Amino acid sequence: MTFKAPSVTLPDLYEASIVELQDGLVKGHFTSVQLVKAYFNRIEEVNLKGPALHAVIETNPMALSQAAALDNERKDKGGRGPLHGIPLLLKDNIATLHEEGMNTTAGSYALLGSVVPRDAFAAAKLREAGAIFIGKANLSEWSGMRGEWGHLKGKVPNGLSERGGQTFSPYYPNAHPSSSSSGSGVATAIGLAAGSLGSETHGSIVYPSSRNNVVGIKPTIGLVSRSGVIPISSHQDTVGPMCRSVTDAALMLNFMAGPDPRDEVTLHQPGVVPDYMKALDKNALKGTRLGVPRSFICNSKTIEEVFNSSLDVFRALGAEIIDPADFPDTEELLTSKAEKRVLDVDFKVDLNKYLSELIDVPTGVKTLTALIEYNKKRADLNLPPPFYEDQSQFIQSEAAQVDDAYFSALAEDFDLGRTRGIDATLAQFNLDAIIIPTEGNAPGLAAIAGYPLISVPLGFQPDDVKLLPRTPSPIYTQAPGLPFGIAFMGTAYSEFKLISYAYAFEQATHVRLKRRAYDSAIPRTQLTNVMSQL
Numbered sequence: 001m002t003f004k005a006p007s008v009t010l011p012d013l014y015e016a017s018i019v020e021l022q023d024g025l026v027k028g029h030f031t032s033v034q035l036v037k038a039y040f041n042r043i044e045e046v047n048l049k050g051p052a053l054h055a056v057i058e059t060n061p062m063a064l065s066q067a068a069a070l071d072n073e074r075k076d077k078g079g080r081g082p083l084h085g086i087p088l089l090l091k092d093n094i095a096t097l098h099e100e101g102m103n104t105t106a107g108s109y110a111l112l113g114s115v116v117p118r119d120a121f122a123a124a125k126l127r128e129a130g131a132i133f134i135g136k137a138n139l140s141e142w143s144g145m146r147g148e149w150g151h152l153k154g155k156v157p158n159g160l161s162e163r164g165g166q167t168f169s170p171y172y173p174n175a176h177p178s179s180s181s182s183g184s185g186v187a188t189a190i191g192l193a194a195g196s197l198g199s200e201t202h203g204s205i206v207y208p209s210s211r212n213n214v215v216g217i218k219p220t221i222g223l224v225s226r227s228g229v230i231p232i233s234s235h236q237d238t239v240g241p242m243c244r245s246v247t248d249a250a251l252m253l254n255f256m257a258g259p260d261p262r263d264e265v266t267l268h269q270p271g272v273v274p275d276y277m278k279a280l281d282k283n284a285l286k287g288t289r290l291g292v293p294r295s296f297i298c299n300s301k302t303i304e305e306v307f308n309s310s311l312d313v314f315r316a317l318g319a320e321i322i323d324p325a326d327f328p329d330t331e332e333l334l335t336s337k338a339e340k341r342v343l344d345v346d347f348k349v350d351l352n353k354y355l356s357e358l359i360d361v362p363t364g365v366k367t368l369t370a371l372i373e374y375n376k377k378r379a380d381l382n383l384p385p386p387f388y389e390d391q392s393q394f395i396q397s398e399a400a401q402v403d404d405a406y407f408s409a410l411a412e413d414f415d416l417g418r419t420r421g422i423d424a425t426l427a428q429f430n431l432d433a434i435i436i437p438t439e440g441n442a443p444g445l446a447a448i449a450g451y452p453l454i455s456v457p458l459g460f461q462p463d464d465v466k467l468l469p470r471t472p473s474p475i476y477t478q479a480p481g482l483p484f485g486i487a488f489m490g491t492a493y494s495e496f497k498l499i500s501y502a503y504a505f506e507q508a509t510h511v512r513l514k515r516r517a518y519d520s521a522i523p524r525t526q527l528t529n530v531m532s533q534l
Contacts, residue, residue: 010029010528014516018083022083031085035067036132037530042523053521056187059134081130083131085132086132088197089133092104092139094136095120097116100133104136106139109363110361110374112363116358138159138163138165141162141163144204148392157475158182167182169212176211179208181242182212184196194248195244198241200239203444205238210485213460214457215242215244217240217250219238219253219495220494221451224238224266231351233342233347241253254277258273276499287318290431290433293330294323295334296327296330298439317504325428328425338409338410433488437458437486452493452494459483461483466478481515
């Protein structure tokens, strides 16, 4: 049977929104099967071939049959809603049904073939809404917790896993994709899916969203369940959407949020989860007070200059800018070691719990201790040299104990991040929210507090910026055209307000549209190509 492209303008999959795609599905301009085929072809073009971005670890062998079933359901019963038949990618630490044929491994062969008991709660909610998971996105192996932790200090680069290889940003060849949800950010940036899910402990949604010119929402700890997600820390982990627009991210968050008996912190949500789509107000910034914590802005001339220019945009949209609005505990936040101690302990405790609940692990890796030994025995088959030797964070976590120092560190995090940090700053300056460049300290502040953070595209490095390092090892950390974002920060469960401010800024600036990925990183397949095939 030959399909002819309808006499309508089909959405460009590089930029197509979930709303646009759903509209086309509802009107019968194309089917979910055709949409999945198109995304599969786009992945095939750039993931391992061409620029070899290594954004996707594996694709779903049942995606086409699931798409066909959802197409038939739409014909017979009507659509389930705005996510019916929409193809998404999930970070490879978010569990999906074993019988579906995809793995959940955190990028490690240690969990290849492991049998999870069920979908992760967030995945189950999206699946119930009609979403199709077309694959698993690459990530920093074990979400960056294998080698020395934090800001590229260790040997293992962000975006590198033994199963998926090294993820690269699509904005410059061999460029750093930034932080552990790198595959989700890269794939979303160039339209390998309609949207994606990432996870964040300390920057892992917002950093790659910033670096890859997309929108990322890191929710309050407790808004979205973490059950079924390979963990780092029960005190800092969260799951959130990474999309090409604030609208799409808000839409996905609507379906992900809610209480889950398997994640006790979600049972303490304040009231009914709001409809975040109602936050999409272009005039939301009128009359607001936004604070700029100058002391936390890192030393990047271009980013600071573009950020400073953006303050006039906020003023034009009716906001009052309080600058500086520095945290009263700034110096303590910049020097505290409490977060590291908490994560050392939490990783061992929470990972051991996750592994113990797996139905089967063919490699026998059911504890952190066993994982360390597994990697030692197959070091030459593991990460490429010189990275395979680094298990320093694993070893530190294995030695860490739940003791008085751990509880003191946890209390220090909450005191510095919440009481004397974000909440104190909001109160002292009578602020509605805090704005700051995403690159730098913003994610750490929200991380230890467990508070929400939204990153929206802000700008791009100039074409004459120096390449750093001069030879990638294996990635450039600075390069021409690399994107960066602006972060919106608030108190617990302030997502509705932050989404409204982020949306108003996005609609006034449309930064994402000002620069596309480099040419060979842009897939060429469109719906018309699929629809014209036999």
